[in-house]
Amino acid sequence: MVNVGDILSGRLARDVLDFLTKGACIAKKDAKVYYFKPQIFGFGILIPAFVYLAFSLGREIPPGLLVPGLVSMVSLFGASSVEAISIAMEKQTETYELLQTAPVSTAGIVFGKSLAGSAFGIVLSLCTALGAVLLSQSQMVSPIMFVIGIVLGSFAFSALGILVAAAARDMPTANISLTALRLPMIFIGGVFIPVGTLAPGLRLISYLTPLTYMVDALREGMAGPSVALAVDLTVLAAWFVILEALAVVVLNRRTQL
Amino acid sequence: MENAIEVTNLTKHYGSITAVDGVTFRVARGEFYGLLGPNGAGKTTTIRMLTGLTKPSSGTAKVAGRDCIRETLSVKQRIGVVSEVSNLYNEMSAWDNLMFIGELYGVDRSDRVERAKQLLEAFQLYQRRNDHLARYSKGMKRRVRIAAALLHRPEVLFLDEPTSGLDVQSSRLIRSLVREFNREGVTVFLTTHYIEEADQLCDRVAIVKDGKIVAEGSPEKLKSSLRDEAIVEVAFDRDTPNFESHLRADPSVKEVSRQGEKYQVRAIDCGIAIQEIVRFVMSNRLQILSINTKQPSLEDVFLKHTGLDAVQVEKMELLRTSRAGGQRG
Numbered sequence: 001m002v003n004v005g006d007i008l009s010g011r012l013a014r015d016v017l018d019f020l021t022k023g024a025c026i027a028k029k030d031a032k033v034y035y036f037k038p039q040i041f042g043f044g045i046l047i048p049a050f051v052y053l054a055f056s057l058g059r060e061i062p063p064g065l066l067v068p069g070l071v072s073m074v075s076l077f078g079a080s081s082v083e084a085i086s087i088a089m090e091k092q093t094e095t096y097e098l099l100q101t102a103p104v105s106t107a108g109i110v111f112g113k114s115l116a117g118s119a120f121g122i123v124l125s126l127c128t129a130l131g132a133v134l135l136s137q138s139q140m141v142s143p144i145m146f147v148i149g150i151v152l153g154s155f156a157f158s159a160l161g162i163l164v165a166a167a168a169r170d171m172p173t174a175n176i177s178l179t180a181l182r183l184p185m186i187f188i189g190g191v192f193i194p195v196g197t198l199a200p201g202l203r204l205i206s207y208l209t210p211l212t213y214m215v216d217a218l219r220e221g222m223a224g225p226s227v228a229l230a231v232d233l234t235v236l237a238a239w240f241v242i243l244e245a246l247a248v249v250v251l252n253r254r255t256q257l
Numbered sequence: 258m259e260n261a262i263e264v265t266n267l268t269k270h271y272g273s274i275t276a277v278d279g280v281t282f283r284v285a286r287g288e289f290y291g292l293l294g295p296n297g298a299g300k301t302t303t304i305r306m307l308t309g310l311t312k313p314s315s316g317t318a319k320v321a322g323r324d325c326i327r328e329t330l331s332v333k334q335r336i337g338v339v340s341e342v343s344n345l346y347n348e349m350s351a352w353d354n355l356m357f358i359g360e361l362y363g364v365d366r367s368d369r370v371e372r373a374k375q376l377l378e379a380f381q382l383y384q385r386r387n388d389h390l391a392r393y394s395k396g397m398k399r400r401v402r403i404a405a406a407l408l409h410r411p412e413v414l415f416l417d418e419p420t421s422g423l424d425v426q427s428s429r430l431i432r433s434l435v436r437e438f439n440r441e442g443v444t445v446f447l448t449t450h451y452i453e454e455a456d457q458l459c460d461r462v463a464i465v466k467d468g469k470i471v472a473e474g475s476p477e478k479l480k481s482s483l484r485d486e487a488i489v490e491v492a493f494d495r496d497t498p499n500f501e502s503h504l505r506a507d508p509s510v511k512e513v514s515r516q517g518e519k520y521q522v523r524a525i526d527c528g529i530a531i532q533e534i535v536r537f538v539m540s541n542r543l544q545i546l547s548i549n550t551k552q553p554s555l556e557d558v559f560l561k562h563t564g565l566d567a568v569q570v571e572k573m574e575l576l577r578t579s580r581a582g583g584q585r586g
Contacts, residue, residue, distance in 0.1 A: 100310055
């Protein structure tokens with residue numbers, strides 16, 4: 001709970017700075033240790049590439065649908081894979097206990113991990129977006145909004161990866177559970193098929209996944225700022241906060257025996 | 258003087274099982290305190306509660322003057338924890354691991370560079386500081402782990418089985434350095450299954466059984482509590498199946514047990530026990546291969562309070578060593 005005394009004494013500012021500094025420290029370490037794991041290449045890059053090729057080869061996909069869908073899918077797989085694998089490995093090798101014994105809260109650990117996962121997703125998505133825009137010669141009316149959409153989406157997906165791995169018993173379970181969540185999201189989230197053309201029941205479910213809002217945000221970003229874009233970005237930010245909070249609760253339950 | 262650790266009625270339940278049952282103890286600042294007990298006695302659960310890894314079901318615990326439940330982060334800032342597994346990052350070098358830990362504990366860059374150099378030199382690892390931990394032996398990894406726990410100059414160092422499954426050289430180096438850091442003022446809380454290690458290092462030990470402290474004091478004080486007992490060890494030239502039952506019939510003999518080829522006789526009076534042994538040897542035309550008397554050891558105190566016998570203790574040590582060996586170094 002935040003109180004006025006803490007704000008006036010500068011303690012709150014120190015606590016926030018401490019939280020951010022330690023989060024950044026954990027993120028740097030995660031980048032060093034996990035970015036180059038073969039599992040990241042497999043689950044974060046190869047799978048989305050194959051899925052996309054399987055569904056797009058031989059089909060005429062307009063650039064307005066191709067770029068947001070492809071970039072969102074890359075962000076989903078990239079950002080969620082890094083931290084799902086990192087959390088599962090940290091639990092398996094007991095290095096998670098090393099973090100737990102350090103003066104950093106579970107929220108701080110989860111924040112640091114989501115920084116590392118989202119940074120991976122952001123870089124991968126930006127590279128994909130650049131390539132896709134250049135190849136398809138698409139128009140980008142509001143690149144800043146497009147990038148904000150990538151950032152918020154990657155943060156939400158990174159938190160999703162952490163939550164799933166926190167709940168899973170081991171790494172295979174984490175990877176299978178995450179894949180089982182991500183694949184249906186692709187089909188109902190507007191990556192290949194516009195959400196508007198889905199059956200009403202599926203459309204309703206699609207509004208319950210963060211991917212739908214990221215695809216929509218990127219599409220709106222390409223077209224220009226709008227009310228719908230603001231709603232999409234707000235929902236993505238809310239998804240990040242909710243998933244992050246759930247990850248903290250689940251990690252505490254699973255590890256503080 | 259304020260205590261480094263103050264524990265009052267600390268209890269932990271897991272469902273219907275009580276892992277720690279109302280333990281109360283104090284550890285003075287600068288003291289070397291050991292917790293001894295068989296597997297499942299509650300040692301690790303106690304350490305986990307004191308280091309903020311597990312919430313107690315009831316009771317209070319203060320470490321370095323801070324409440325373990327309400328001021329967890331503050332406690333963590335003031336302690337160093339070395340778990341049984343050397344849980345550092347194999348993908349990073351020893352140096353990078355120490356830099357990461359230092360940053361996580363908020364140690365200034367210049368200070369952590371200087372401190373890491375000093376610690377790696379003390380633990381004889383400075384020359385290999387840039388090697389990834391994956392290339393280190395188990396003993397080397399444990400040394401880095403202890404160095405990492407000391408980097409931020411903790412007030413209290415928690416060591417859970419620090420030398421379990423290590424080679425003699427690494428074990429000796431670790432013991433001597435930990436003792437050195439203790440002399441410099443760091444309070445040390447140790448759990449070990451090596452009773453001799455606790456005897457050599459600890460100022461005081463507590464013996465736990467079924468989640469309760471059953472004995473506490475300095476090793477010498479605990480040993481002196483058995484001074485009314487004499488121990489005679491004897492080996493014969495051939496198997497003597499009725500020796501144990503014969504000696505047990507004597508009211509001055511408390512216990513007879515066999516350890517390999519030797520018999521160990523615990524008696525109230527050493528002289529009477531030896532007389533009885535000699536009488537048995539004469540009547541059975543045996544030859545004594547060796548006979549000696551010994552003072553009660555900390556292991557004898559441990560056996561008395563835990564109700565285990567020497568063979569069970571040996572098995573317990575072997576089991577723990579093989580478990581530790583099977584884990585990631």
